[in-house]
Amino acid sequence: MNIKFNNRDPLYVQVIQHFKEQIAKGYFEPGQVIPSRRELANQLKINPNTAQRAYKEMEELGLIFTEGNMPSCITKDKAVLKSVREEMITESVELFLNSIKSINVPLSEVLEVVKKKYDANSRETEE
């Protein structure tokens, strides 16, 4: 468990984001135990309440569940786990398209720029 925090987004959002990424990449087993709030807070050097807020939202999203006062677990619902990745992509795409909607960019141009920047990006991270 290790997160590189930026100081632009709220901590609890970044924590959620991190878990979503792990789920999207299939790093979690259904039902897998995750660190307790306090444990996570210790690991990440954040306040337990911040961890609590992140977990609470994840619980509302159906990504994790908690029984009694046991440490929380990743949901056992494989359909939910599977849909996380797709939803992340969909949300990003819709946000993106929305942001350029007002200036009427034709699809062909959108695709062209995306291709170009995708390549440029992957080249950056490889080298």
Place this chain on the structure above:
Amino acid sequence: MNIKFNNRDPLYVQVIQHFKEQIAKGYFEPGQVIPSRRELANQLKINPNTAQRAYKEMEELGLIFTEGNMPSCITKDKAVLKSVREEMITESVELFLNSIKSINVPLSEVLEVVKKKYDANSRETEE
């Protein structure tokens, strides 16, 4: 001059956004006079300081210029005007790609979803 404000983004940001969109769509002539801070504030029912903040940033971006205490004008630099559209697109694309970078989405899938959502979006706005 008419802006539909949301109450999510700061007013001054939305004002800048509006001008950028107008520029990107070629609605402004180089050197064209724009409303004074107070005039704009009146029209949009916002505080003059909010208009000022927007204009100040646009000036820093080179989009407008001000001589003495004359009303500000759209820049005469056609290259700048022309690049606005491209930069808006580029920024959006990079933000987008960045947001999904961490979950390793192959280019083909990105393009596929963009196509699909683009169509869905334009259908929404037509009907």
Place this chain on the structure above:
DNA sequence: CAAACTGTATTAACTTGTTAATACACCGAA
């Protein structure tokens, strides 16, 4: 039982950023 864990709730402190109030300086026209 007591200690050490769990999750949870409530409230306060703090930060950050936006917006508003106000005043100043300049110029041009009546």
Place this chain on the structure above:
DNA sequence: TTCGGTGTATTAACAAGTTAATACAGTTTG
């Protein structure tokens, strides 16, 4: 000159959201 416009600067008020402090309740284990 005076008045009504311009742009500009400084400061205060306000709002919203995040983070922290603290306390409570339950369960398991030594």
